[in-house]
Amino acid sequence: xxxxxxxxxxxxxxxxxxxxxxxxxxxxxxxxxxxxxxxxxxxxxxxxxxxxxxxxxxxxxxxxxxxxxxxxxxxxxxxxxxxxxxxxxxxxxxxxxxxxxxxxxxxxxxxxxxxxxxxxxxxxxxxxxxxxxxxxxxxxxxxxxxxxxxxxxxxxxxxxxxxxxxxxxxxxxxxxxxxxxxxxxxxxxxxxxxxxxxxxxxxxxxxxxxxxxxxxxxxxxxxxxxxxxxxxxxxxxxxxxxxxxxxxxxxxxxxxxxxxxxxxxxxxxxxxxxxxxxxxxxxxxxxxxxxxxxxxxxxxxxxxxxxxxxxxxxxxxxxxxxxxxxxxxxxxxxxxxxxxxxxxxxxxxxxxxxxxxxxxxxxxxxxxxxxxxxxxxxxxxxx
Amino acid sequence: xxxxxxxxxxxxxxxxxxxxxxxxxxxxxxxxxxxxxxxxxxxxxxxxxxxxxxxxxxxxxxxxxxxxxxxxxxxxxxxxxxxxxxxxxxxxxxxxxxxxxxxxxxxxxxxxxxxxxxxxxxxxxxxxxxxxx
Numbered sequence: 001x002x003x004x005x006x007x008x009x010x011x012x013x014x015x016x017x018x019x020x021x022x023x024x025x026x027x028x029x030x031x032x033x034x035x036x037x038x039x040x041x042x043x044x045x046x047x048x049x050x051x052x053x054x055x056x057x058x059x060x061x062x063x064x065x066x067x068x069x070x071x072x073x074x075x076x077x078x079x080x081x082x083x084x085x086x087x088x089x090x091x092x093x094x095x096x097x098x099x100x101x102x103x104x105x106x107x108x109x110x111x112x113x114x115x116x117x118x119x120x121x122x123x124x125x126x127x128x129x130x131x132x133x134x135x136x137x138x139x140x141x142x143x144x145x146x147x148x149x150x151x152x153x154x155x156x157x158x159x160x161x162x163x164x165x166x167x168x169x170x171x172x173x174x175x176x177x178x179x180x181x182x183x184x185x186x187x188x189x190x191x192x193x194x195x196x197x198x199x200x201x202x203x204x205x206x207x208x209x210x211x212x213x214x215x216x217x218x219x220x221x222x223x224x225x226x227x228x229x230x231x232x233x234x235x236x237x238x239x240x241x242x243x244x245x246x247x248x249x250x251x252x253x254x255x256x257x258x259x260x261x262x263x264x265x266x267x268x269x270x271x272x273x274x275x276x277x278x279x280x281x282x283x284x285x286x287x288x289x290x291x292x293x294x295x296x297x298x299x300x301x302x303x304x305x306x307x308x309x310x311x312x313x314x315x316x317x318x319x320x321x322x323x324x325x326x327x328x329x330x331x332x333x334x335x336x337x338x339x340x341x342x343x344x345x346x347x348x349x350x351x352x353x354x355x356x357x358x359x360x361x362x363x364x365x366x367x368x369x370x371x372x373x374x375x376x377x378x379x380x381x382x383x
Numbered sequence: 384x385x386x387x388x389x390x391x392x393x394x395x396x397x398x399x400x401x402x403x404x405x406x407x408x409x410x411x412x413x414x415x416x417x418x419x420x421x422x423x424x425x426x427x428x429x430x431x432x433x434x435x436x437x438x439x440x441x442x443x444x445x446x447x448x449x450x451x452x453x454x455x456x457x458x459x460x461x462x463x464x465x466x467x468x469x470x471x472x473x474x475x476x477x478x479x480x481x482x483x484x485x486x487x488x489x490x491x492x493x494x495x496x497x498x499x500x501x502x503x504x505x506x507x508x509x510x511x512x513x514x515x516x
Contacts, residue, residue, distance in 0.1 A: 129397065130423045131477045133499075133506040136465045137453055144451040145467055152449070152490040196465075197452040197486070245422070245467060245477045250449055 003234065003265040007383045009095045009106075010222035010229035013042025013215035014339045019328045020179045022209040023116045027058045028069045031111025034211035035070065042215045043226050044105060049215075050075045051103025053094050054110060055086035057122040057331050066109065076103040082239065083366025084279055087212075087334035088373040092235035094216045104217065108338075111211030112330035119207050122331060128243050137196055140204060140282070142244035142368035144196035147284040149250040151198060153299070158198055160302035161283040162189035165202050165325050167311035168280060172322025174312060174352035179208050180326040189283075203283040205324035205333070212335035214342070219383075230342045231383060233268065233359070233376040236261025244368045251299075255292035255363055255372040262361075262374035270294045273376075274357035275344045276316060277337035279365035280323040286310070289363050290318070293374065317354045320344060334364040338375065345379050358382050390434055396424035399438060404505040409443060409496055411474060412436040422474035443496035444471040445509060452485040464488050468509055470496075482510040 015037025018030040031054070039045060052074040056062035063077035078093045080086060087108055094106035114122060121138070136142065150156045166186055172178035184202070192202040222229035238257035241247045263269060270293065278289045287301030295316060296304040304310070310318035321327040321340040328336055341360035343349055358381055364373040394402070396412060400423075403410045413420045416433035420441075427434050450466040464485035469475045480488045481499075494509035 133502065133504075134465050134477050134479050135453070135463070136451075136477065141451055141453060141465050145449040145465070148451055148490065149449040194452075194454050196454070199451075243423075243477075245475055250467070 002267050005095050005099060006233055006265055006267065007231045008219055009098045009216050010219050010231045011214055011216050011342050011377070012222055012225040012227060012229055013038040013044065014342050015039070015041055015213045016177070016339060017211045018111070018113075019177060019210035020208050021116055022113060025113055025209070027056065027111045027113050028066065029111070030113060030209060030211035031066065031109050031213070032070060034111060034213040035107060035109050038107070038213035038215050041227065044215060046070055046072055048105045049107045051094060051097055051106035052077045053087075053090035053106060053108040055079060055081050055332065056110070057112065057124060060124060074103065082237070082371035082373065084281070084332040084334045085364030085366035085371045085373040086332065088235070088338055088362055088364030088375050089237050091216070091232055091338065091375050092237065095232050095235070098216060098218050106216040107213060108216065108335065109211070109213040110332060110335045112332065113209045114331040115207050115209045130245065131243060139368050140199060141196045143282040143284055144199045145244055146247075146250040146288070146369055147198050147282070150284060150287065153251050154302065156287065156302035158190060159186055160306045161198070161203055161287065162186040163306045163308070164280065164283040164286045164310070165189045167305065167308060167314065168319050168323040168325035170311045171320050171352055172326035174350070175322050175327060176350070178322035178327040179206055180322070199282055199284070205281045205329040206326065208328050208330050210328045210330040210336070212339050214335065214338055228346050229380065230345045231378050231380070233378045233382060234262040234265030235373065235375045236265065237371070237373045239371040242367055242370050247369060251288070253288050253292050253369050253372055255289050255374060258372040258374040259293040259363070262376050266376040268359065268376055272359050273361045275320060275341065275354045275360045276318045277321075277341045277360065277362045278319060279333055279337060279363060280319055280325050281329070281333065281365060283325070285365060285369070286318065288369070289365070293361065293363060312352070320349070320352050320354060334366070337362045337364065341377050345377055391426060396426060400424045401504060403438070404498055404507070407498055408440060409498060409507055410438045410440045411472070413439045420470070420472040420474050422470070422476045441496070442471050444512070445469060445494050445496060447480065447488060447490050447492045447494060448475055449490055450480070450488045462486070466509070468494065476507070478507055478509055480509045480511065
């Protein structure tokens with residue numbers, strides 16, 4: 001028997017705003033514009049929203065600040081903070097709230113002015129007192145340590161990681177809304193300035209502004225809206241550590257568990273997945289998540305991605321918007337992978353559209369490979 | 384109000400760890416139930432959930448689990464190493480390997496702990512261990 005949350009709710013509106021550069025605008029300005037666009041897309045008004053799900057690096061009590069700004073009085077709010085994976089995790093909490101009648105119209109939203117506000121990663125994170133004396137760069141050094149260990153243990157190469165960035169760029173070149181669209185070669189990545197070995201500048205995600213919003217309702221109502229509904233088939237969450245020193249094995253993330261949970265809820269396997277959106281803060285992420293979600297065996301992620309394996313026309317369409325590496329990455333990226341997956345399932349993505357996808361997988365990452373959240377979305381045919 | 388349970392009396396584990404380092408003593412809590420050491424120091428064993436812990440000195444013998452060179456301009460002090468180090472007793476911590484070019488630190492290398500007293504508070508660093516015959 002399938003899980004009661006499988007297909008119980010659906011996304012009926014998505015909106016983006018300020019992606020790239022939005023000078024002079026504050027995070028909540030961008031969030032509110034994305035919300036406007038998502039509501040417009042769904043044919044709803046702000047006053048229809050009675051469930052709010054958000055996270056922030058700027059507002060200590062993000063649901064309070066966001067609802068205040070928007071002038072809404074939600075019946076149900078959730079500001080669960082698991083870094084960039086928060087917005088993917090919110091899909092599960094929104095589905096539960098909708099299923100239990102705690103809200104009818106759930107808004108999941110985010111906005112950031114990271115780029116034009118100076119390019120620094122805004123954070124309210126506490127200092128990690130046992131790491132601070134050694135001056136790691138946060139967060140890149142943690143990912144660099146994972147990459148170095150993966151290279152040592154499995155023979156993964158910088159060239160293979162570079163191919164992740166090249167594939168993302170090739171997808172971005174098919175997406176007019178992507179931020180970085182110039183030609184990019186493997187050699188360009190290898191030649192870019194080393195920051196924290198083995199990760200160089202072009203192994204790192206962009207720093208942009210941007211906001212995104214998603215509207216969820218119960219499946220019973222989903223067909224009353226203008227767009228083709230996209231159904232939530234399953235979400236799984238998992239976290240095994242906070243600081244990189246506490247990660248049990250630097251080559252294996254908790255996506256092993258979040259993936260299993262999401263697939264179990266959805267009653268699906270990786271062979272059912274048509275399009276994949278992974279949180280690529282750094283090139284090593286994509287390799288780790290493809291392995292941990294079962295798309296290839298542990299240690300074979302490098303071979304899986306090399307020579308265009310995940311580029312347009314490759315063996316698996318991954319990060320079809322251009323990813324955090326080439327499309328958009330305003331501090332936290334989770335909402336954007338969700339939106340790209342939804343847009344792919346709706347169709348109409350133009351040159352980057354994957355052919356007739358029915359099922360999309362989204363994997364959000366938070367902290368330093370710390371929180372993993374996997375979501376499976378499907379078209380009506382998958383119910 | 385101070386805890387009436389003697390297990391939780393006195394300073395907490397962060398304070399005890401630092402007090403040991405100030406006395407040039409590198410120690411961590413060891414679980415009296417499962418026998419495992421843990422890092423960072425806590426009041427509960429993260430391996431088995433026991434609250435029965437005892438501070439014990441470490442051998443200082445360790446191995447590099449992973450390593451990165453952080454690139455920094457020479458005028459700002461130059462490149463430096465950040466490593467994850469697995470202690471002989473099991474726990475893993477962040478540190479740096481000194482006495483060797485940062486780029487030459489390699490995964491699997493044997494290292495030994497020492498206490499760096501140059502900052503405001505002492506912290507543990509590692510140096511390459513001489514190969515024993």
